[in-house]
């Protein structure tokens with residue numbers, strides 16, 4: 001009998017170039033990756049050896065268009081391994097990580113290729129290049145230099161060694177955190193242990209128990225369980241146990257200890273930066289951001305830290321008052337880290353009368369998806385046409401053809417909203433195909449295929465899934481990233497969609513969150529799922545009043561982690577004790593121990609489970625300065641759907657990808673640089 005065809009090796013002629021997902025087999029990926037890497041290598045060798053003097057078309061545009069097959073297979077593989085993984089796919093992932101990393105470092109360290117890119121770069125201001133083409137030359141050149149293309153001899157070999165060792169260490173760091181999270185659970189055997197927990201937390205704890213083969217409900221160290229437990233459990237002793245286990249992840253002596261792993265990563269990154277001519281890793285990393293250099297990041301962090309530290313006292317006063325009324329005075333040992341959220345919740349309920357269960361009734365998932373689509377329609381003229389005929393990798397994935405104001409198709413949007421055991425936690429946007437017009441010979445210009453993944457708990461059949469306010473914000477956040485991908489209108493793949501500088505990428509997503517809670521959006525879409533009643537004005541007012549309580553606490557916890565990240569990656573001296581280093585930095589800043597940090601170094605995966613956010617945890621706050629200031633443009637226009645501002649936002653930012661330097665893109669949109677005040681006001685750090 002013939003072996004079944006490996007569809008990964010065939011042309012995909014489904015709608016929007018989608019593969020026949022149902023026919024993909026895990027064992028098809030290795031041969032597909034091998035064929036795709038070989039095809040890419042041959043394209044690049046032909047380019048480098050073409051005998052023509054290097055120019056934009058035969059070098060830069062050609063490099064951008066090459067590897068289409070590899071990108072295609074890689075995008076499908078990445079999508080399946082995060083959203084619908086299997087043991088067989090995980091095995092391919094482990095098997096192929098090395099060969100793929102070697103392929104890409106071979107590409108960026110190819111001396112003949114770099115010589116050509118470098119030659120076009122040197123003359124980029126002389127030729128007839130458009131600004132977008134010049135930008136592409138600069139971005140590609142930067143990619144090569146950053147990957148060590150300028151190094152030769154021993155430093156070059158050492159650089160490759162460092163990168164490979166870093167890949168091993170960051171993988172191990174993530175696995176160690178996972179180990180500590182998966183081996184710890186707090187059993188809640190009886191009513192006394194469950195005291196204070198709302199039904200939603202009890203359900204999640206029963207579910208977690210069942211998944212671990214436990215007959216009783218358990219609390220695990222997943223953030224989505226720890227935070228509600230610390231907020232609602234009236235058992236102070238159990239809150240303390242959970243807190244200590246949570247902040248101790250990665251910090252246990254033995255084979256899963258992350259302290260030596262993190263120290264070695266920091267040491268190697270310093271060496272990596274120095275090989276590339278920077279004094280420390282923060283300087284290297286920030287050289288390719290809007291911030292540009294550490295001083296500008298510190299200016300923002302220092303300012304926000306000072307204000308949040310003093311704003312915390314207002315929150316502390318409300319908590320202390322609540323404690324005195326209800327705990328009959330002092331707590332034994334005073335207010336501890338595991339007490340803060342619990343008392344803050346008491347304040348929230350009593351002063352703002354906000355009850356999660358009451359709210360959820362107004363936020364059904366279908367209504368909130370409709371709200372997000374409606375906002376995109378009113379702002380940018382987009383329409384989302386359901387395409388039930390388009391099958392993705394799971395029946396839960398909804399497909400929509402995206403049409404612009406003239407009725408033309410601009411892309412495909414795939415919405416995968418529900419949590420599944422085989423899906424990574426969290427929420428993210430990704431692309432199966434980026435928009436561009438740089439088709440390889442014989443190919444066609446690409447329309448974007450954009451995905452949003454969320455992890456909402458699916459309601460039983462026949463009932464709508466109800467969202468919390470946080471869930472609604474997450475839905476809008478990821479949809480903002482999706483719009484950045486869908487509205488992209490650039491010539492080249494490398495510049496498309498969300499592939500922008502790291503401290504700019506959260507602008508579209510965080511900006512879109514602002515629409516979720518606009519009264520005119522709520523009045524139109526937030527209807528009670530049983531009665532159809534529109535959300536009452538009084539409830540909208542309570543949501544608004546409660547919004548700023550707790551922001552100082554959240555701001556301090558976030559900023560503390562961002563400060564430690566910067567300090568660790570800016571250190572030019574070797575650090576020899578991770579915990580002591582962290583404690584010293586925080587003591588100098590005066591972090592109240594009862595507040596704590598979002599992430600401590602031994603489990604700070606943003607920094608050490610990959611390099612994506614190393615010396616870069618500040619980017620959320622940086623982008624928040626931009627999104628708060630950008631939304632002010634709508635406020636100033638007197639209408640959150642003002643057509644003029646929306647058109648400018650689309651033209652200057654959402655359609656531009658990385659084809660324009662982001663600071664310049666923002667100035668064209670706003671007529672000036674972003675001001676700090678709107679962000680400080682939104683966080684309650686200055687008065688209205």
Ligand SMILES: [Zn+2]
Pocket residue numbers: 477481506509
């Ligand atoms: Zn985001």
